[in-house]
C-alpha cells in the first residue's frame with residue numbers, strides 16, 4: 561500500500577495530536593493538516609476538572625504539545641477552522657467558508673459534546689457544562705468560598721467537579737438518581753466507598769432525579785423528582801455524559817452506531833475515512849472508551865492503519881480519576897465480570913476489586929493502589945488463570961500470580 565500524500569485530521573484534541581505524532585514517528589513524510597474547531601493550541605482535558613478549576617494550572621500548563629512541535633513535525637494546525645462536511649467520494653473536506661481541501665485520508669477526531677439535562681430549563685446557559693477550556697474558566701470564576709454549588713450527575717466529571725468545589729470552600733450538593741453511581745464501571749464496593757467520601761468531606765449527597773431547573777434572578781432552583789425539597793444554588797453544573805460528535809460521519813454516509821464504528825487500524829466503513837478518540841467505537845465493543853489513554857492509543861492505531869501496517873493488541877482499557885485527594889484507577893470492563901473478589905479493607909481503607917470471568921481477571925479497580933492496578937492490567941492482558949483466594953490474600957505478592965496464577 562502506498563502512503564497517502566495528504567492526511568486531514570478533523571478536530572484537535574488528544575486523539576488528533578496522537579495521530580499526527582504517531583504518523584511522524586512511523587516515518588510518514590506527507591502533508592498533515594489539522595482542522596480545529598477551537599481557537600489556540602490544542603490542550604489536554606483532564607486538568608480542566610482538576611488543577612484548572614482549582615486555579616493551579618494556566619492554559620500554557622495544559623498544552624498537549626509546545627508551539628514549536630507543530631513546526632518541527634510539519635503539522636499544519638488550522639485553529640478556528642471548523643469542518644462543515646466530509647466528502648470522501650470527492651476526496652476531501654469542506655470548510656466553514658465553503659472552500660474544499662483535498663485529502664487522501666480523513667481522520668475524524670471530533671470528540672463529543674456534553675449532554676444537556678433533558679428536563680425543562682436543563683439547557684439554560686446558567687447550567688454549566690465542562691468540556692472546554694472556556695467552560696472551565698467560566699466555572700472557575702463561580703467557585704467562590706461559601707457559594708452554593710449544585711452538581712447534577714455523580715459520574716467521573718461530576719464527582720471531580722464536586723470535590724474541587726468542596727476543596728475551594730463552596731457549599732456543595734451532589735445529585736444523582738442512582739444510589740451508588742459508577743458501580744457498573746468499578747464494582748459496587750469501590751463505587752460505594754467513593755460515593756461515601758463525598759459525604760465525609762461535607763458534601764450533601766442526594767439520590768434523586770432532576771425534574772426541572774428554574775432560574776430566579778441570582779439564584780437557580782433545582783426541582784427534584786421523588787424528593788421532598790428543592791435545591792437552591794448560586795451555580796449549577798451538569799455532568800451527565802457526552803454525545804459523540806458524529807454528525808460529519810453521518811452526513812458522509814459513514815456507519816455510525818453509538819459512535820463512529822471502527823475496525824482494526826481505526827478504519828470506518830469508508831476506506832478513506834478513519835475515526836479516533838471519544839467519537840469512535842470499536843466494532844464488537846459495547847461501549848465507547850471515553851478516556852485519555854484510549855484516545856492516545858487510537859491515534860497510534862490510526863497511524864498504523866493509514867500506513868497499512870498491522871496494529872499491536874491495544875490491551876484492556878484503563879482510566880484514572882482524582883477526587884478528594886484520592887486516585888481511582890480502573891482497568892478492563894467490569895460489566896463483563898461474573899463475580900468480584902476483594903483485596904483489602906472495604907470500609908474506607910485501601911481496596912482493590914477484581915472482576916473475574918471463570919478463573920480469569922477481566923477487570924480491576926482500586927483507590928490509591930496503583931501497583932495493584934498495574935499488575936491487574938497484566939493479568940487481564942495475558943489472560944492469566946488465577947486462584948481467587950490468593951488474589952484476595954494481602955500477604956500474597958500480586959506479581960507472583962502473573963506466573964500461571966502463582967500456583968504453589
Ligand SMILES: Cc1cc2nc3c(=O)[nH]c(=O)nc-3n(C[C@H](O)[C@H](O)[C@H](O)COP(=O)(O)OP(=O)(O)OC[C@H]3O[C@@H](n4cnc5c(N)ncnc54)[C@H](O)[C@@H]3O)c2cc1C
Pocket residue numbers: 570571572573574575576595596597598604605606607608609641642643644669670671672690691692717805808836837838839849850851852853855878879880881882
Ligand atoms: C473535564 C474532563 C476531565 C477528564 N478527566 C479524565 C481523567 O481524569 N482520566 C481519563 O482517563 N480521561 C479523562 N477525560 C477524558 C479525556 O480527556 C478524553 O477521553 C479525551 O480528551 C478525548 O480526546 P478526543 O481527541 O477524542 O476528543 P476531544 O478532546 O473532545 O477533541 C475533539 C475536538 O474536535 C473538535 N471538533 C469537533 N467537531 C469539529 C469540526 N466539525 N471541525 C473541527 N473541529 C471539530 C472539538 O472542538 C474538539 O476540540 C476527561 C475529559 C474531560 C472533558
